[in-house]
Amino acid sequence: MAKQKNILELEDVVVKFVGDSGDGMQLTGTLFSDTAALAGNDLATFPDFPAEIRAPQNTVAGVSGFQVHLGQRKIFTSGDMCDVLVAMNPASLKANLKWAKPGATIIVDESAFDEKGIEKAGYKTSPLEDGSLNSYHLIKAPISVLTKESLSNVEIDKKMAEKTKNMFVLGMMYFLFQRNLDSTLDFILKKFSNKPEVVKANQVALKAGYNFAETVEAIASTIKVGPAPMEKGRYRNITGNIATSWGLLAASERSGRPLFLGSYPITPATEILMELAKHKSLGVKVFQAEDEIAGICSAIGASFAGSMAVTTTSGPGLSLKSEAMGLAVITELPLVIVNVQRAGPSTGMPTKSEQSDLLQALFGRNGEAPMIVIAASSPANCFHYAYMAAKLSMEHMTPVLLLTDGQMGFGSELFKIPKVADMPEINPPIAQPRDPDFKPYRRDSVTLARKWAIPGTEGLRHRIGGLEKTNIDGNVSTDPLNHELMVNIREDKVMRVANYIPEQEVFGDESGDLLVVGWGGTEGMLKSAVSQMQNEGHKISMAQFNYIMPLPKNTVDVFSKFKKIIVCELNNGQFVKYLRMTLPEFKYRQHNKVQGLPFHVKELSEVFTKILEEK
Amino acid sequence: MLDKRIEKSPVPLTKEDFASDQMVKWCPGCGGHAILAAVENVFPRIGYKKENFTIVSGIGCSSRFPYYVHTYGFHGIHGRATAIASGVKIANPDQSVWIATGDGDSMAIGGNHFIHIIRRNIDVNILLFNNQIYGLTKGQYSPTTPMGQVTKTSPQGTIENPFITAGLVLGAQGTFFARVPDNNVKLMTEVLYEAAKHDGTSVVEILENCVIFNDKAFSSVTSREKRVENQLILRHGEPMIYGKDNDMGIILKGTSLYAVKIGVGGITEKDILIHDQFNPDPGIHRMLGRMMGPDYPVVMGVIRSAKAPTYDDMVEEQIVNAKKSAKIQCVDDLLNSGDTWEI
Ligand SMILES: Cc1ncc(C[n+]2csc(CCOP(=O)(O)OP(=O)(O)O)c2C)c(N)n1
Ligand code: SF4
Ligand SMILES: [Mg+2]
Numbered sequence: 001m002a003k004q005k006n007i008l009e010l011e012d013v014v015v016k017f018v019g020d021s022g023d024g025m026q027l028t029g030t031l032f033s034d035t036a037a038l039a040g041n042d043l044a045t046f047p048d049f050p051a052e053i054r055a056p057q058n059t060v061a062g063v064s065g066f067q068v069h070l071g072q073r074k075i076f077t078s079g080d081m082c083d084v085l086v087a088m089n090p091a092s093l094k095a096n097l098k099w100a101k102p103g104a105t106i107i108v109d110e111s112a113f114d115e116k117g118i119e120k121a122g123y124k125t126s127p128l129e130d131g132s133l134n135s136y137h138l139i140k141a142p143i144s145v146l147t148k149e150s151l152s153n154v155e156i157d158k159k160m161a162e163k164t165k166n167m168f169v170l171g172m173m174y175f176l177f178q179r180n181l182d183s184t185l186d187f188i189l190k191k192f193s194n195k196p197e198v199v200k201a202n203q204v205a206l207k208a209g210y211n212f213a214e215t216v217e218a219i220a221s222t223i224k225v226g227p228a229p230m231e232k233g234r235y236r237n238i239t240g241n242i243a244t245s246w247g248l249l250a251a252s253e254r255s256g257r258p259l260f261l262g263s264y265p266i267t268p269a270t271e272i273l274m275e276l277a278k279h280k281s282l283g284v285k286v287f288q289a290e291d292e293i294a295g296i297c298s299a300i301g302a303s304f305a306g307s308m309a310v311t312t313t314s315g316p317g318l319s320l321k322s323e324a325m326g327l328a329v330i331t332e333l334p335l336v337i338v339n340v341q342r343a344g345p346s347t348g349m350p351t352k353s354e355q356s357d358l359l360q361a362l363f364g365r366n367g368e369a370p371m372i373v374i375a376a377s378s379p380a381n382c383f384h385y386a387y388m389a390a391k392l393s394m395e396h397m398t399p400v401l402l403l404t405d406g407q408m409g410f411g412s413e414l415f416k417i418p419k420v421a422d423m424p425e426i427n428p429p430i431a432q433p434r435d436p437d438f439k440p441y442r443r444d445s446v447t448l449a450r451k452w453a454i455p456g457t458e459g460l461r462h463r464i465g466g467l468e469k470t471n472i473d474g475n476v477s478t479d480p481l482n483h484e485l486m487v488n489i490r491e492d493k494v495m496r497v498a499n500y501i502p503e504q505e506v507f508g509d510e511s512g513d514l515l516v517v518g519w520g521g522t523e524g525m526l527k528s529a530v531s532q533m534q535n536e537g538h539k540i541s542m543a544q545f546n547y548i549m550p551l552p553k554n555t556v557d558v559f560s561k562f563k564k565i566i567v568c569e570l571n572n573g574q575f576v577k578y579l580r581m582t583l584p585e586f587k588y589r590q591h592n593k594v595q596g597l598p599f600h601v602k603e604l605s606e607v608f609t610k611i612l613e614e615k
Numbered sequence: 616m617l618d619k620r621i622e623k624s625p626v627p628l629t630k631e632d633f634a635s636d637q638m639v640k641w642c643p644g645c646g647g648h649a650i651l652a653a654v655e656n657v658f659p660r661i662g663y664k665k666e667n668f669t670i671v672s673g674i675g676c677s678s679r680f681p682y683y684v685h686t687y688g689f690h691g692i693h694g695r696a697t698a699i700a701s702g703v704k705i706a707n708p709d710q711s712v713w714i715a716t717g718d719g720d721s722m723a724i725g726g727n728h729f730i731h732i733i734r735r736n737i738d739v740n741i742l743l744f745n746n747q748i749y750g751l752t753k754g755q756y757s758p759t760t761p762m763g764q765v766t767k768t769s770p771q772g773t774i775e776n777p778f779i780t781a782g783l784v785l786g787a788q789g790t791f792f793a794r795v796p797d798n799n800v801k802l803m804t805e806v807l808y809e810a811a812k813h814d815g816t817s818v819v820e821i822l823e824n825c826v827i828f829n830d831k832a833f834s835s836v837t838s839r840e841k842r843v844e845n846q847l848i849l850r851h852g853e854p855m856i857y858g859k860d861n862d863m864g865i866i867l868k869g870t871s872l873y874a875v876k877i878g879v880g881g882i883t884e885k886d887i888l889i890h891d892q893f894n895p896d897p898g899i900h901r902m903l904g905r906m907m908g909p910d911y912p913v914v915m916g917v918i919r920s921a922k923a924p925t926y927d928d929m930v931e932e933q934i935v936n937a938k939k940s941a942k943i944q945c946v947d948d949l950l951n952s953g954d955t956w957e958i
Binding site for chain 2: 038232250258260279282283289299301303306309419456461464466476
């Protein structure tokens with residue numbers, strides 16, 4: 001009979017599963033998250049892959065991890081430090097101990113801590129024996145051995161049996177969090193439907209882990225995280241890259257323009273290319289080009305030919321696309337450029353996130369080449385901003401650059417599923433056959449958008465291109481005043497988009513001592529710190545920008561109501577430079593971090609506190 | 616065959632239907648004028664609706680082409696015409712897509728896109744204006760300039776091996792390659808018609824005289840005096856015979872082609888190779904494409920026109936098949952697929 005355990009009730013918990021690449025940690029983490037979501041928790045996740053494809057087994061280089069932050073309140077980020085660390089081998093413990101909070105619960109597979117494993121991880125002595133884990137709540141369990149024992153009655157080979165140890169540990173975690181096993185049992189059944197013995201092995205291991213945790217003395221209490229208050233609706237878990245892909249698909253369907261993607265694989269953007277390639281049934285045409293230049297150029301060709309054209313990439317690829325972005329600007333064609341940022345310059349740190357390319361997005365083209373720049377700020381809202389990027393691009397007949405980043409792209413959170421019919425309408429200004437007034441650069445007087453005249457349409461034969469053209473007629477021209485006019489029109493057209501985007505919102509009071517300004521992917525991190533300090537009574541608010549070029553119309557208004565402004569970025573100060581040149585009337589402080597890591601709440605609160613204390 | 620998917624004009628068209636209102640700004644005597652004439656001949660003959668032609672170009676003298684023909688036109692950036700046109704054709708397969716490009720545009724800065732469009736066999740027609748020089752930038756050597764030639768950037772002569780366009784195209788698994796001199800508009804018109812009929816990427820290399828920066832670059836092959844001696848005009852199913860007395864021919868001996876005189880050394884007309892442009896094996900086509908003086912004639916006309924599936928057709932086919940079998944038929948289906956739950 002198991003002893004009655006205590007119940008520890010928590011607002012939010014950060015759990016990290018780590019192990020060797022082959023240990024199935026991504027799946028374990030995903031199943032744990034799905035079960036938490038079903039139990040009503042809000043959550044955010046982040047995978048931590050090794051950079052190498054097949055790193056040597058059981059080394060630090062081969063460690064794969066999956067972090068999930070769950071709560072009975074709104075969850076903003078995948079969390080800084082973890083409360084529970086599950087480590088399947090010595091190397092993963094070594095690589096991740098620094099991310100465990102003091103006093104964190106650490107569950108280890110004791111069977112993996114043999115001499116060889118300890119040595120491969122680079123430990124001199126076993127951390128389980130030498131006292132180095134004394135300040136943590138250590139739960140040692142011979143998981144591999146117990147898993148094999150539990151499968152003694154299942155007809156399965158040794159290797160397969162070994163593989164199910166992740167289900168055993170998941171079972172332990174389900175006991176610890178008092179979760180229902182049904183959805184995972186069901187998942188196993190569907191996933192291995194044609195291999196009954198594998199189904200059985202995984203299900204047995206899962207239950208065995210649960211039962212073991214119930215009996216083991218080291219687990220003295222269970223953790224309770226109740227349901228979070230959430231808006232009614234249908235939900236799913238989604239990563240930023242998938243949300244971006246789906247937002248584009250939704251915009252294509254809503255606008256009636258077929259989706260064309262021209263792209264070249266690059267971390268961390270490749271997933272969008274792979275995802276869209278799956279959806280040919282929705283009429284998507286996906287062209288894996290020979291390089292990034294061909295990616296964007298084919299998209300420009302497709303846009304000319306009447307498709308909702310998209311190109312996706314990351315920093316180095318964006319550099320290659322610069323010249324063609326200018327072509328999209330001067331031909332005034334719709335085009336969505338998605339840039340999933342990563343740490344640069346050059347190849348930099350492909351798997352690490354950074355807000356690296358804002359200045360490139362704003363200014364990285366020859367000539368006066370203004371472009372609408374939008375940034376998503378969470379995995380789920382990539383859907384909305386991808387949709388808006390496509391909408392603005394088509395309705396205003398000009399390219400839009402959407403910035404996301406690796407953290408958002410790979411990270412996941414809960415997503416309230418919308419209905420496509422409820423999304424805002426998209427009405428591209430398509431020229432009608434035999435329109436007697438059609439001229440390539442005749443414009444709408446309000447938006448300044450020209451008409452989209454699609455090849456094949458009767459009576460609209462025309463030519464556009466990279467050479468400067470006369471306004472309205474569209475003939476090649478080097479006339480000095482015409483050039484100036486066209487430069488100004490293209491700029492004005494982009495600036496007028498400010499009339500079609502929402503006003504900037506403020507998180508917290510509309511006035512106060514300190515306004516924390518951020519953009520894009522830092523939203524959750526900044527919000528966590530700011531809301532904590534608001535609860536402590538500070539007059540601190542936050543403005544996270546999604547619309548960057550043009551800025552929302554009320555930006556000056558927002559800024560002018562605060563005594564101090566600090567701009568926080570995961571780069572060396574790109575947005576702050578832009579703000580200093582566009583709105584020089586304000587004094588901006590800045591806080592920057594360029595380590596390929598997110599902000600942590602603690603470091604932010606320290607910075608904000610110091611500024612608030614300054615005279 | 617002409618493309619059944621592309622809508623035909625309900626009325627017969629003429630040259631005038633494609634006449635542009637723009638002033639043609641090529642130098643007088645530039646080979647570009649002849650290419651324009653041939654295109655104006657062939658578009659009405661092809662007979663697609665006039666709105667169903669799109670011309671895409673890169674940058675260079677040659678790339679001014681779209682302004683001079685009244686169709687849908689896109690004047691791109693240097694080297695990227697083939698990439699832009701790929702997007703046009705894949706997105707809108709109901710267009711007959713033509714590319715105007717130079718030797719530098721297609722094989723220097725645009726070399727990468729050039730080989731890949733050919734390898735993919737996207738159904739477009741490439742007019743390659745080869746003047747063996749950079750015209751627009753005023754006379755620097757190009758990837759087709761012969762070794763040793765003095766140009767503005769090679770005052771002591773180039774030290775680079777030029778590309779042989781045919782070799783590059785067929786090396787990239789080209790399904791259609793033809794070569795024509797700019798001073799034979801009749802042949803060019805015929806060849807362009809063949810190109811239009813071909814399903815897949817057709818490359819037509821036009822030996823184009825740049826009167827200003829590379830005058831007479833091809834005169835040893837194309838001049839009035841030399842052409843009968845030095846050109847072999849290929850016709851499918853006919854023997855490869857040339858020369859002013861029609862007594863020169865091409866034979867295959869061992870693994871090589873030889874230019875021979877009929878009647879000398881026991882050679883009779885029966886020994887002369889018969890041209891098979893549709894032969895799937897590119898072996899002979901490659902050898903023909905590489906032939907040059909002084910020991911060989913330069914081959915003109917359609918060298919290769921092999922049947923192969925086109926990229927754009929396969930794109931459409933995959934979409935049709937996916938639509939038939941997929942569970943996800945609209946974005947709402949997609950959003951609600953997999954694990955979802957009600958709160
Ligand atoms: C990115 C870029 N690099 C260089 C140039 C300059 N440029 C314009 S045309 C050209 C060469 C054109 O030669 P070719 O393609 O043979 O065309 P031609 O003028 O001979 O018809 C060069 C180098 C450019 N416009 N863009
Ligand atoms: S410079 Fe040469 S290629 Fe250019 S237009 Fe003049 S003759 Fe033709
Ligand atoms: Mg040239």
